[in-house]
Amino acid sequence: MENKKYAKDYTLSELMVAATSREIKDRETIFAGVGLPCLGALTALLTHAPRAIIATEGGCIGPLPKRLLLGIGDNACAENAICTTSLWRLFSDLQRGYFDVGMLGGAQVDKYGNLNSTAIFGKGSYLNPAVRLPGSGGANDIASSAKRTIIMIPLDKRKFVEKVDYITSPGHIDGKMREKLKLRGGGPSAVITDKCIFRFDKNTKEMYLDALFPGVTIDDVLSNMSFEIKVSPNLRTVEPPTEEEVQIIRTLDPKGIYTGDGLSKLTFEDYIQMLEDSYRNIGKLYIIKLGRQAFERCSK
Amino acid sequence: MVFDGEKMMELSEALKKFLSNGASLSFSGMGGEQCVAHAYEIVRLGVRDLTLIGDSPCEAADVLIGAGLVKKVEVGWIGYAVAGIAYNYRRAVEQGIPNKIEVEEYTNYTMGLRFLAGAMDIPFIPTKSLLGSDIPNYNSRIKIVDDPYTNEPVALLPAAKPDLAIVHVHKADPEGNAQMLGFSSNAENIARAAKHTIVTCEEIVSTEEIRRRPNLTLIPQYCVDAVVELPFACHPWNMPYYYAYDIPFHMKQMDAFRTREGFLKWLEDWCLTCEDHFEYCKKVGWDRLNKLARIERKFMKIE
Numbered sequence A: 001m002e003n004k005k006y007a008k009d010y011t012l013s014e015l016m017v018a019a020t021s022r023e024i025k026d027r028e029t030i031f032a033g034v035g036l037p038c039l040g041a042l043t044a045l046l047t048h049a050p051r052a053i054i055a056t057e058g059g060c061i062g063p064l065p066k067r068l069l070l071g072i073g074d075n076a077c078a079e080n081a082i083c084t085t086s087l088w089r090l091f092s093d094l095q096r097g098y099f100d101v102g103m104l105g106g107a108q109v110d111k112y113g114n115l116n117s118t119a120i121f122g123k124g125s126y127l128n129p130a131v132r133l134p135g136s137g138g139a140n141d142i143a144s145s146a147k148r149t150i151i152m153i154p155l156d157k158r159k160f161v162e163k164v165d166y167i168t169s170p171g172h173i174d175g176k177m178r179e180k181l182k183l184r185g186g187g188p189s190a191v192i193t194d195k196c197i198f199r200f201d202k203n204t205k206e207m208y209l210d211a212l213f214p215g216v217t218i219d220d221v222l223s224n225m226s227f228e229i230k231v232s233p234n235l236r237t238v239e240p241p242t243e244e245e246v247q248i249i250r251t252l253d254p255k256g257i258y259t260g261d262g263l264s265k266l267t268f269e270d271y272i273q274m275l276e277d278s279y280r281n282i283g284k285l286y287i288i289k290l291g292r293q294a295f296e297r298c299s300k
Numbered sequence B: 001m002v003f004d005g006e007k008m009m010e011l012s013e014a015l016k017k018f019l020s021n022g023a024s025l026s027f028s029g030m031g032g033e034q035c036v037a038h039a040y041e042i043v044r045l046g047v048r049d050l051t052l053i054g055d056s057p058c059e060a061a062d063v064l065i066g067a068g069l070v071k072k073v074e075v076g077w078i079g080y081a082v083a084g085i086a087y088n089y090r091r092a093v094e095q096g097i098p099n100k101i102e103v104e105e106y107t108n109y110t111m112g113l114r115f116l117a118g119a120m121d122i123p124f125i126p127t128k129s130l131l132g133s134d135i136p137n138y139n140s141r142i143k144i145v146d147d148p149y150t151n152e153p154v155a156l157l158p159a160a161k162p163d164l165a166i167v168h169v170h171k172a173d174p175e176g177n178a179q180m181l182g183f184s185s186n187a188e189n190i191a192r193a194a195k196h197t198i199v200t201c202e203e204i205v206s207t208e209e210i211r212r213r214p215n216l217t218l219i220p221q222y223c224v225d226a227v228v229e230l231p232f233a234c235h236p237w238n239m240p241y242y243y244a245y246d247i248p249f250h251m252k253q254m255d256a257f258r259t260r261e262g263f264l265k266w267l268e269d270w271c272l273t274c275e276d277h278f279e280y281c282k283k284v285g286w287d288r289l290n291k292l293a294r295i296e297r298k299f300m301k302i303e
Helices: A012-021 A036-045 A087-096 A139-145 A218-222 A243-252 A268-290 A292-299 B011-018 B036-045 B058-066 B087-095 B108-120 B187-193 B207-212 B247-257 B260-272 B277-284 B286-299
Strands: A029-031 A053-056 A101-104 A148-152 A188-192 A196-200 A207-212 A230-237 B024-027 B050-053 B070-075 B102-105 B124-127 B143-146 B153-158 B164-172 B196-204 B217-219 B226-229
Touching: A012 A036, A012 A148, A012 A188, A012 A243, A036 A053, A036 A101, A036 A148, A036 A243, A087 A139, A087 B108, A101 A139, A139 B108, A207 A218, A243 A268, A268 B247, A268 B286, B011 B036, B011 B196, B011 B226, B024 B187, B036 B058, B036 B260, B036 B277, B050 B058, B058 B070, B058 B087, B058 B260, B087 B247, B087 B260, B108 B124, B108 B153, B108 B187, B164 B187, B164 B217, B187 B196, B187 B217, B247 B260, B260 B277, B277 B286
Parallel strands: A029 A053, A029 A101, A101 A148, A148 A188, A207 A230, B024 B050, B024 B164, B050 B070, B070 B102, B164 B196, B196 B226
Antiparallel strands: A188 A196, A196 A207, B124 B153, B143 B153
16 A cells, blocks of 8 residues: 555546545456446456456456447447356346445435436426436346445535435435345445545444545535535545556546547547557556456457 | 248338237347347338337337337336437427327346246246335336245236347348347347247358357247348447447437437438438448448457
8 A cells, every 4th residue: 555656637537436446356246337437447457456357237247348338238348258148147146146346326316325317306206207317227236236336426416315206226225124125235335426435324324424535625525415414533535546547547548438528529530549549558558457368368 | 929931031021020000019239239220110111109118228219219109118228328318218208209108117137037037938027126216116017025935025027028029139040040249138038028029130141150159049040030131230339249339420319319300300311211221321331330340350359
């Protein structure tokens, strides 16, 4: 842990990715969503968790892609994977208890980590919502059965609400229900926002403020939430990303598709060039971080 | 009853034979591997009052809903993921444009289990998903009961048995033995759960080639009624080993779909004025499609 070289120049997204990466331990199995969560999982794999296994919903297990994952069913999910199978088979492995970590997002979260990604009711109802969202996808299944989940969601009064309009993915439900229902997984362990990290009290299962991002105050956090929470007596400051982490994140996502607004500007020619460059640069990263054996597996 | 006759045919012919107004319909694909050409052909034929049954039938669902051909969806998710949200789905639910649709919600896994139950021809299947969420509270077909063996709560899901399955694979022979490379979402069970199954493929191969690697066969011929060769059928989505995701194209499409007028113009330009999928490919540009195929081979080669 000593002699860490922290990056002087980094973005908020990069800090979120690094914070997510640090939640993952070596040899863990991770059910990853696309975007920042997946960048976090890959960063973990290329730093302190080289034997971690990432799986994506379509049925891909343990890919080592030399390009950015552009979706849970992108070809990159199958690239250099240890197993490609079917959706119901992979999710059955999840229900069976083989997955340590699940990663989730949503439009609303409450103090028990219950998530809504189905509909914002507004003045309406489920049948006539103000905003219809995509729905559960695999989120409910991951929330039910992963041993622990990590939630990534930007801090916002409209997102951190007293009561979510609709529980798409159960967190600790009301604090007691999860055990009564004998859900297979243990529920959320951390909420990573763009200002801080929350965790959950062992007894009450309520969210508390565990760590602040550098330069953020307690008031910055509390004034951006619609419910009250406790602050940890041992409130920490989140370590900034290291130079190594930032370099990895920028190699994985060179155009800022997830860490910036790169997607809206991406032309077809830029895109093909990005893939060509990634093939070389991410390949090189694998040799440096994972050793020649892994690289040879990837470059045959 | 599997269709008794020559199985190889054009997509339009297969759809005319096996898809009628009011039918229920399932597509393969998850994230990538989406049935796009198929949805466009259904729009050209104007088959309506459809019930879509699927895990995450992103593009097909959104396009068919926008075209006003859908009355009900039984799904886990509808959206375009990284490219954007499903504007047509939103307009239908929020504003009833072009028509109100009935939404019966599940999750990706529980839809997968419903197809598994359908493929096994059992009436229902239990799961430990869904408990403690609001999904069963708004879907009366999900039953929460105590397991008679352990007394533990479980959610019961009704089997899914669509009238028609449309499954897109990498390779199939003329009898319909279908092989996939890479992940397969719920394709194998969708094909088996349905009353009729249309297999479309990137390339038709000989039965000898199928026999060389039988473990790649997801769907044997006895599940299949029609076989259609349909290269680049997922464009702009990806097909592992065959072509990369054309996300810049998708971003343009999403821009258009943002408004009702934009969507209708897109449908006119890319679907209705193209006689078939090959006209669509020509319009996208074979050069562009070949670039997507070439870059994919750099990352993933078939040996």
